[in-house]
Amino acid sequence: MTLSDLIELARPVGYWMNSNQGVVSGSIFISTLVLGWASGIFGALRRRPKFKISTLPGPTFSCTYATGATHNNYEVHRTGIAVYLRIANIGTAASMIEQVSIGYHWNIKPISRLWLKYAIGWHWLKNPTVALSDFQVQIGDNIKFYPFLLQKSGISGGQAETFLEPGRSSSGVVYFEQRDSWGGCFPKSHNKEVLLKISVTDIRGKKHQRKLKIPAVELSEAKKFNPEFGRTLVELHSKSSA
Known part of the structure; x- marks a missing residue:
């Protein structure tokens, strides 16, 4: 052609x-x-938010301790968990931190009927507990107070920023107390470490999660960071019974 x-x-x-x-x-x-x-x-x-979850040096640990009471011949214990979180928005849209939850594995044997649900699956503490006092550490003659992420400080009255623009981060302590428990209903530890799953829910309902290991400590060590560690639910129970 x-x-x-x-x-x-x-x-x-x-x-x-x-x-x-x-x-x-x-x-x-x-x-x-x-x-x-x-x-x-x-x-x-x-354009969507994306939260990156990490921890900072400070009050990050799990502590399980006996209360001295018994339930059906089982020793009653309580668990408190503190995590000094840093949450950074590495996404492309702003959002707000709405809720923080933590999950852990129960320390129970495979023969238990709850083994698959809580020893393989996760037992969740869905809402942080209000700490009775600020987490702190003695540095020489001075005391450093750590900020809270989701509650106001009893010392300064301040609270961490929970609305995060892209490229911004916020940090603070979240604190959880578990009610009286017994048997294997406490965090399983290996080499004095507990595996946690941190779940941060933003204002749109999207969950941002990360697994990490934190130290398992004795109550005396936990109280170095907060003298009222493990006392919130006890105080609430005593006031409601009064």
């Missing part, structure tokens, strides 16, 4: 476009609108 043949074939298309310029222009305009709308939607879908 020669060049002149190609020109002859294209001539009818040219005539049609010349006589239908309005239709062609309208089609281009509509296509541009549709593409712009679609790209806007896709861009919005790509």
Whole structure:
């Protein structure tokens, strides 16, 4: 096929476009609108928060201790867990920290009917407990107080920022107390470490999770960071019984 043949074939298309310029222009305009709308939607879908969870040096530990009471011949114990969290928004949209929960594995044997649910699965403490006093550490003659993430400080009255723009982070202590328990209902430890799953829920309901190991310590060590460690539920129970 020669060049002149190609020109002859294209001539009818040219005539049609010349006589239908309005239709062609309208089609281009509509296509541009549709593409712009679609790209806007896709861009919005790509803009979402993403929380990166880590811990900072300080009061991060699990502590299980006996109460001296018994239940059906089982020794009653309590568990307190403190985690000094740093949460960074490495996503592309702002969001707010709405809730922090922690999960751990029970220390029970495979013959138990609850083994699959809590020894393989996770036992969740879904809401932080209000600590009676600030977490602290003695440094020489001075005392350093750690900020809370989700409650106000009893010393300064301040609270960490929970609304995170992209590229911003916030840090603070979250504290959990488990009610009186017995048997293997406490965190399983290996080499004096407990495996936790941290779950941070943002204001949109999206969960951001990370597994990490924290030290398992004795009550005397825990009280060095907070003299009221493990006392919140006891105080609440005594006041409700009064």
